Amino acid sequence: MGMKSDIKLIDDNGLRIDGRLPNQLRPIKMEVGILKRADGSAFVEWGGNKIMAAVYGPHEAYPKHMQEADKAIVRARYSMAPFSVDERKRPGPDRRAIELSKVISEALESVIFVEKYPRTSIDVYIEVLQADAGTRVAGITAASLALADAGIPMKDMIVGCAAGKVDDVVVLDLNKEEDNFGQADVPMAIMPRTKEIALLQMDGDMTYEELTTAMEMAMDAAQKIHEMQVEALKRKYVKEVDKNE
Amino acid sequence: MSNSKFTAGVIPEMQRKYIHKLASQGTRVDGRHFDEIRKLEVTKGYIPRAEGSALVNLGNTRVLVGVKIEPGTPFPDTPNMGILTTNAELAPLASPTFEPGPPGEEAIELARVVDRGIREGHAIDLEKLVIEEGEKVWIVFIDIHVLDYDGNLFDASGYGALAALTNAIVPASRYDLGDDFKLPMQHYPVPVTFAKIGNWIVADPNLDEESIASARLTVTTSEEGHINAMQKGLCGTFTYEEVQKVINMSMNIGGKVREVILGDSNVKED
Numbered sequence: 001m002g003m004k005s006d007i008k009l010i011d012d013n014g015l016r017i018d019g020r021l022p023n024q025l026r027p028i029k030m031e032v033g034i035l036k037r038a039d040g041s042a043f044v045e046w047g048g049n050k051i052m053a054a055v056y057g058p059h060e061a062y063p064k065h066m067q068e069a070d071k072a073i074v075r076a077r078y079s080m081a082p083f084s085v086d087e088r089k090r091p092g093p094d095r096r097a098i099e100l101s102k103v104i105s106e107a108l109e110s111v112i113f114v115e116k117y118p119r120t121s122i123d124v125y126i127e128v129l130q131a132d133a134g135t136r137v138a139g140i141t142a143a144s145l146a147l148a149d150a151g152i153p154m155k156d157m158i159v160g161c162a163a164g165k166v167d168d169v170v171v172l173d174l175n176k177e178e179d180n181f182g183q184a185d186v187p188m189a190i191m192p193r194t195k196e197i198a199l200l201q202m203d204g205d206m207t208y209e210e211l212t213t214a215m216e217m218a219m220d221a222a223q224k225i226h227e228m229q230v231e232a233l234k235r236k237y238v239k240e241v242d243k244n245e
Numbered sequence: 246m247s248n249s250k251f252t253a254g255v256i257p258e259m260q261r262k263y264i265h266k267l268a269s270q271g272t273r274v275d276g277r278h279f280d281e282i283r284k285l286e287v288t289k290g291y292i293p294r295a296e297g298s299a300l301v302n303l304g305n306t307r308v309l310v311g312v313k314i315e316p317g318t319p320f321p322d323t324p325n326m327g328i329l330t331t332n333a334e335l336a337p338l339a340s341p342t343f344e345p346g347p348p349g350e351e352a353i354e355l356a357r358v359v360d361r362g363i364r365e366g367h368a369i370d371l372e373k374l375v376i377e378e379g380e381k382v383w384i385v386f387i388d389i390h391v392l393d394y395d396g397n398l399f400d401a402s403g404y405g406a407l408a409a410l411t412n413a414i415v416p417a418s419r420y421d422l423g424d425d426f427k428l429p430m431q432h433y434p435v436p437v438t439f440a441k442i443g444n445w446i447v448a449d450p451n452l453d454e455e456s457i458a459s460a461r462l463t464v465t466t467s468e469e470g471h472i473n474a475m476q477k478g479l480c481g482t483f484t485y486e487e488v489q490k491v492i493n494m495s496m497n498i499g500g501k502v503r504e505v506i507l508g509d510s511n512v513k514e515d
Contacts, residue, residue: 200475206471219485
């Protein structure tokens, strides 16, 4: 946050740099079951983000000392391709990716019935192929589709969504310029049915009113994104049922 | 993660029930109120060899933070700003569950959450740390050393980092770059961490509480009452109303903590 610039992020008509209204999402496309070998997979295009998620498991957790006697462990790995950003990113996990993998694992575990699969591991791989701000929330949205595709029992299908502040205006779903030159970013993951918050981070500078407005904005948008997730799952599974007839 | 280092090991079911029972009666294992933090002691300048330092005791959690400052090359995208970097070490002497080796995900998350508060709260005036624009700037290293782990490292480390920065001196004369000067501070962001136990929310969880908590939330606020950073952790969830409550409590507690941290420095410096 907070790189200084003269770029005007909100124009005189109150529109954003990409023409969106403050509470408008970028275009989102979702597809389920895109990888052959994975137990579950999904692809999400969200603005300029292109993100794949794959699920392997539940399978025996390895190394053995990682096993939990009464539940499955959830291991998410968030990874950015070297070519996904302007300046080449060195391959392999950096400190940011390690932190994100941790909070994403925790958020996903909150909806999975882990107690059904003791001593196993559920591995979730999130690959950011092209990054355009909001990769962690788009990645979570893809991961939750991939978990559903893998048939892993969950109490809700988690949705990622971010809001923030640019040019003193609270806005939904920051793009790259807004993320670089904006004033605050609030990534969240929400359970759409109960509205519980499974992931919450924030950086920048906001008043209490701005922050709560941003959170409400992201929670409302989560409902819309959830509908898209349901549609994406239907597109795959309704088709498969037809084929069997 | 499920096999977190940040647990006391297996917590007997009895203890879990005991903590829940106490919570239902409005109290905690050590008799605190839900919104009461443990005794906070800050000793600044504990390591005179460092450019700035602070030893923090938060209850029985003990963290030592050292600040080192050296000249270096600025990042290409911020040629007119000094550099801040934060690292955390979970020293194996601090807990039977800490092991030697490179920092794991817990240490990395800890360092990044402390860093985010200091950075986004604009604690240091980094624009005053330029020696020669685009060529040479001061690099501020914050190193967090956890010495005794009895829960809530986020806050103990955050308080130590802020205290160490407030008493740090930029060692310009050592590098023939003029006179030494006080590290220019402009804001004082303070983190406060809360744990959710059952349906109760408690401030500054100790190790026993942390081990049975379902979720954790750290909120860093400034002296102006703005929010600068948040980090939720663990596999449980918060409701929107709970988050609102936590933010308000963080501002209240943060104000008192800020007085403790800044209190000493005014006496000590200059």
